[in-house]
Amino acid sequence: MSDTLLVSTRKGLFTVARATNGWDVADVAFLGDNVTLATTDPRDGRQYAALDHGHFGVKLHRSTTAGGWEEIATPAYPEKPEGHEEFDMWGRPLPWSTVRVWALVPGGADEPGTIWCGTLPGGLFKSTDHGASWSLVRSLWDHPLRQKWGGGGADLPGLHSICVDPRDSRRVSIAVSTGGVWATDDGGDTWALRGHGMRAEYMPPDQAGDPIAQDVHCLVQCRAAPERMWVQHHNGIFVSSDQGHSFTEITAAGPSTFGFPVAVHPDEPDTAWFVPEIKDEKRIPRDGRLVVTRTRDGGRSFEVLTDGLPQKHAYDVVYRHALALDPGGERLAIGSTTGGLWVSEDQGDRWTCVSHTLPPVYAVRFG
Numbered sequence: 613m614s615d616t617l618l619v620s621t622r623k624g625l626f627t628v629a630r631a632t633n634g635w636d637v638a639d640v641a642f643l644g645d646n647v648t649l650a651t652t653d654p655r656d657g658r659q660y661a662a663l664d665h666g667h668f669g670v671k672l673h674r675s676t677t678a679g680g681w682e683e684i685a686t687p688a689y690p691e692k693p694e695g696h697e698e699f700d701m702w703g704r705p706l707p708w709s710t711v712r713v714w715a716l717v718p719g720g721a722d723e724p725g726t727i728w729c730g731t732l733p734g735g736l737f738k739s740t741d742h743g744a745s746w747s748l749v750r751s752l753w754d755h756p757l758r759q760k761w762g763g764g765g766a767d768l769p770g771l772h773s774i775c776v777d778p779r780d781s782r783r784v785s786i787a788v789s790t791g792g793v794w795a796t797d798d799g800g801d802t803w804a805l806r807g808h809g810m811r812a813e814y815m816p817p818d819q820a821g822d823p824i825a826q827d828v829h830c831l832v833q834c835r836a837a838p839e840r841m842w843v844q845h846h847n848g849i850f851v852s853s854d855q856g857h858s859f860t861e862i863t864a865a866g867p868s869t870f871g872f873p874v875a876v877h878p879d880e881p882d883t884a885w886f887v888p889e890i891k892d893e894k895r896i897p898r899d900g901r902l903v904v905t906r907t908r909d910g911g912r913s914f915e916v917l918t919d920g921l922p923q924k925h926a927y928d929v930v931y932r933h934a935l936a937l938d939p940g941g942e943r944l945a946i947g948s949t950t951g952g953l954w955v956s957e958d959q960g961d962r963w964t965c966v967s968h969t970l971p972p973v974y975a976v977r978f979g
Contacts, residue, residue: 613707613938613939613940613942613943614938614939614940614943614978614979615629615630616628616629616630616638616652616978616979617629617635617936617945617953617955617976617978617979618650618651618652618659618661618972618975618976618977618978618979619947619953619970619973619975619976620647620648620650620661620662620933620973620974620975621647621829621947621951621970621971621972621974622646622647622776622850622971622972622974622979623643623644623645623646623683623691623971623973624641624642624643624644624645624647624651625640625641625642625661626639626640626952626970627639627640627641628966629679634964634966635955635964636966637968641661641681642661642663642673642681645663646663646664646665646666646667647661647662647663647974647977648662648663648664648712648713648714648865648974648975649661649662649713649714649715649716649933649974650662650716651716651717651718651889651977651979652977652978653718653727653742653979654939654979655717655718655721656723656724656742658674658675658677658742659674659675659979660672660673660674660716660727660743661673661674661681661728661918662712662716664712669686669710669713670686670710670711670713671683671686672684672685672686672687672713672743674743679758681898684735684742684743684744685739685743685744685745685746686746686841687710687713687729687731687735687737687746687748687749687867688709688710688728688746689696689708689709689710689735689748690708691708691712692708692749698759700762700763700767700768702767706733706768707768708733709733709734710731710732710735711731711732711733711766711768711949712731712732712766712770713729713730713731714730714731714732714770714772715728715730715731715771715772715773715774715786715968716728716730716773717729717730717774717775717776718727718776718970719776719781720776720777720778720780720781721778721781722781723740725739725740725741725742726738726739726740726781727739727742727743728774728776728784729746730771730772730773730774730786730807731770731771732766732768732769732770732771733754733768733769733770734761734768734769734770734771734788734791735748735749735752735755735771736748736749736752736753736771736774736786736800737749737830738800739861740813741927744872747873749800751796751800751801751802751803751910752786752794752796752800752803752903755792755803756894757805757824758791758928760791760824761788761790761791761824762901763788763789763790764789764790764827764846765789765867766789766965769788769789769790769791770788770789770891770934771786771787771788771791772788772789772801772829772830772932773785773786773787773828773830773831773832773932774786774789775831775832775833775838775841777833777838777855778835779838780797780839780871781799782796782797782798782799783795783796783797783838783855784796784800785831785833785841785855785856786831787828787830787831787843787883788828788924789827789829789846790826790828790846791824791826791829792805792807792810792823792826792828792910793805793806793807793810793822793823793828793831793841793843793856794806795827795855797876797960804898805823805824805845806823806824806856806857806858806860807823807828807851807856807858808821808823808857808858809821809852809860809861810823810826810828810843810845810848810850810859810861811846811847811848811861812825812827812846812847813825813845813848814827814847821936826845827845827847828843828844828845828846828847829843829844829845829846829871829872829874829932830843830872830873830874830932831843831845831856831874832874832875832876832884833855833876833901833925834876834878834879834880835878835879836878836879836880836881837881839852839853839854839855839882840852840882841855841856841859841876842874842876842884843859843874844871844872844873844874844886844932846870846891846968847869847870847891848861848862848863848869848870849861849862849865849869849874849886849911850862851884851910851911859969860911862910862911863909864907864912864913864914865886865905865907865911865914866888866905866914866916867888867898867901867903867916868888868889868890868891868898869888869891870888870889870890870891871886871887871888871889871930872889872929872930872931872932872934873886873887873930873931873932873933873935873946874886874935875933875936876937877936877937877941877959878937878939878940879941880908881910881940882908882909882910883906883907883908883959884906884907884911884940885904885905885906885935885937885944885960886904886905886906887902887903887904887905887930887935887945888903889929889930895929896927896929897926897927897928899927900923900924900925900927900946901918901921901922901923901924901926902921902922902923902926903916903917903918903921904916904917904921904935904944904960904963905917906959906960913936917960917963919961919962920954920956920962920963920964920965921954921963924954927950928948928949928950928952929948929949929950930946930947930948930949931949931974931975932978933974933975933977934946934948934973934974934975934976935949935976936976936977936978938979939978941959942957942958942959943956943957943978944956944959944960945976945978946976947970947973947974947975947976948972948973949973950968950972951967951968951969951970951971951972951973952965952966952967952968952970952973953965953967953968953973953976954966
């Protein structure tokens with residue numbers, strides 16, 4: 613099990629470590645800066661952090677062997693072709709520039725140095741040199757259906773989930789808010805829209821089942837059974853048994869099927885965790901109670917896990933990257949917009965509060 617957490621927050625990157633007396637903050641990097649995402653490459657131990665400097669733009673950093681950080685290349689879009697026009701859902705020109713880094717995922721074990729990066733406004737980038745340089749995956753960016761992608765909460769399309777098949781690193785699945793689930797079987801040369809069976813209740817009835825209209829909040833894949841995928845959607849929970857080609861809606865979950873994150877057990881494809889909230893205009897825990905839900909039977913039933921979590925006047929929102937499961941499948945961690953951080957050592961049965969005074973948490977990852 614991993615004894616280290618990377619906690620990305622509005623005011624820095626906090627390294628939280630487990631010691632004999634519990635979990636505590638061991639180090640802080642980029643103090644005062646907006647760190648939107650950080651991850652560890654399990655193949656070589658390198659760490660990557662994405663920062664949003666507002667007016668000064670998005671930056672990427674990579675850890676060094678000396679224990680510090682160095683700035684590396686940031687994924688950059690090409691110039692928009694002369695005369696080419698694209699517009700967002702509000703009729704404003706769609707930028708060809710990196711607004712946010714929303715996913716950083718190492719490639720397969722057989723491709724050292726490969727890192728995938730998802731961004732707003734929806735571009736997928738690939739590096740084969742540990743982030744020293746990046747290439748826009750033009751086969752996806754130039755796909756004619758990309759023009760139908762729309763914005764979610766950020767108004768712009770965002771590519772936030774990347775799943776690399778552990779059996780074949782050429783098979784990569786991604787999810788877009790709002791643009792559905794896409795997959796390649798040839799390392800990114802070609803892409804296909806998947807996700808049949810999902811339902812978008814915010815669309816007119818005749819368009820609700822359109823795969824490209826789906827606002828996927830998070831997509832995860834089981835390590836031991838990659839054909840099993842789980843989705844936390846804007847209006848429900850969905851599960852796939854054919855690697856995202858088709859999905860079945862899960863209706864048994866409570867107290868809500870809305871939320872942002874989902875985690876799946878690495879070796880048990882029927883076991884998954886969610887953090888439910890009230891959707892749309894509220895986006896807060898139902899009844900002021902922060903809970904985690906868990907299914908062990910593929911979604912036929914759910915347990916509501918509360919031990920150690922605040923159950924009164926709790927308004928913690930857990931973002932899509934702020935629920936983490938360690939590679940062993942035992943430890944979980946969640947971070948919230950109110951600066952809370954909790955860790956469970958037993959798959960969510962009991963939770964321990966590490967801190968309730970951190971800056972707003974955007975992402976949590978074991979590493």
